[in-house]
Amino acid sequence: MADVTKARTGHLIRKLFEILIAQPDGMKAADALKALEQAVQLTDYEAGDYSSGGRRFERIVRFATVSCVKAGWLIKHKGVWSASDEGKAAFASIKDAEAFYRQAEKLYWKWRKAQPAALEEDEAEEAAEKSAVITLEQAEEMAWKEIEDFLAEMPPYEFQDLVAELLKAMDYHVAWVAPSGKDGGVDVIAYNDPLGTRPPRIKVQVKRNANSPRIDVVGLRSFMAVLGDGDVGLFVALSGFTKDAELEARQSHRRITLLDTTKLVELWTTHYAKLDDGARRRLPLKPVWFLVGED
Incomplete structure (x- = not known):
C-alpha cells in the first residue's frame, strides 16, 4: 500500500467510521464500501485495478480495517460491519485522521506482539497476515450473501x-x-x-x-x-x-x-x-x- 499515505488511509477510515456510527445495527460490508466510495473523491490510483485483479480502493480499505478490528474498534460478523463502543470513543476523541489510523495500527501491533508466535514489526509480515485475513472475510461475505439470497428466494x-x-x-x-x-x-x-x-x-x-x-x-x-x-x-x-x-x-x-x-x-x-x-x-x-x- 506504498502508493497510499497514512493520512489518506486515515481519511478513508475515519469517513468509514462516520458512516458506520450512523448505522447502529451495522451495514453489510458491500454497502459500507459503496457508501464510503460515494462519500469521498477517489484518486486515480484508488479507482484503478490491480494487475492481479480487484479494485484498489476496496483492497486499501479492507487492509486498513484489519487493524481496526484487532484494535477492538470495528466488529465484523457474518459480512456485517459495525463500530464498537471503543471505536466510537476513539472516533470522538481522535479528530485527526492520520492520528486515528496510526492509533489503530499501534493497537494492532500491541495485539500482534501478545500472540504466542509474536514477531517484531515487519511490513512484509503484516501485509501477508492482513492479506490472509482479507481473503477469508471476503469468502465469508460471499458465502453469507449466497445463503441470504437463497433463503430470501425460497x-x-x-x-x-x-x-x-x-x-x-x-x-x-x-x-x-x-x-x-x-x-x-x-x-x-x-x-x-x-x-x-x-x-x-x-x-x-x-x-x-x-x-x-x-x-x-x-x-x-x-x-x-x-x-x-x-x-x-x-x-x-x-x-x-x-x-x-x-x-x-x-x-x-x-x-x-x-x-x-x-x-x-x-x-x-x-x-x-x-x-x-x-x-x-x-x-x-x-x-x-x-x-x-x-x-
Whole structure:
C-alpha cells in the first residue's frame, strides 16, 4: 500500500467510521464500501485495478480495517460491519485522521506482539497476515450473501418447512405445520415429547421477509397475543427485529425467542449433522477450510 499515505488511509477510515456510527445495527460490508466510495473523491490510483485483479480502493480499505478490528474498534460478523463502543470513543476523541489510523495500527501491533508466535514489526509480515485475513472475510461475505439470497428466494411455505425441520433436529416434536391459507398467526406448533404431554407448547411464527423492514414492536405484540400462559414463542424473521422489538421480547412476561437470519443459520449449522437428507436439501451447506493468520 506504498502508493497510499497514512493520512489518506486515515481519511478513508475515519469517513468509514462516520458512516458506520450512523448505522447502529451495522451495514453489510458491500454497502459500507459503496457508501464510503460515494462519500469521498477517489484518486486515480484508488479507482484503478490491480494487475492481479480487484479494485484498489476496496483492497486499501479492507487492509486498513484489519487493524481496526484487532484494535477492538470495528466488529465484523457474518459480512456485517459495525463500530464498537471503543471505536466510537476513539472516533470522538481522535479528530485527526492520520492520528486515528496510526492509533489503530499501534493497537494492532500491541495485539500482534501478545500472540504466542509474536514477531517484531515487519511490513512484509503484516501485509501477508492482513492479506490472509482479507481473503477469508471476503469468502465469508460471499458465502453469507449466497445463503441470504437463497433463503430470501425460497417459497414461503418451504421456508416454513425448513424451520420445522430445524426444530426436529433440535429434538423437538413438530405436531403441526400450517397449510397454505390463513394460519391465525401461528405457522408451526411443537412439543418436548411426541404426545405433547410435557410443557411448554412451542408456537412458531415464520416470516420469510428478507427484503422487508425489520419486525417492530407492533408486529411482535401481534404474535405475542396468540401465546397462552403455558406457551413459548419462537419468532423467525429473515429481516430481523428492531431494537425496540428485541427489548420488548426480553422484558415481556411471555417467553419468546427471536431468530433473524444469522441466528437461524447458526442453529442450522450447529444441528446439521442431525438433519436427515431431505431436510439438508432445503439448505445444503458444506464447510470449507482456509489457511489464515492468527485470530
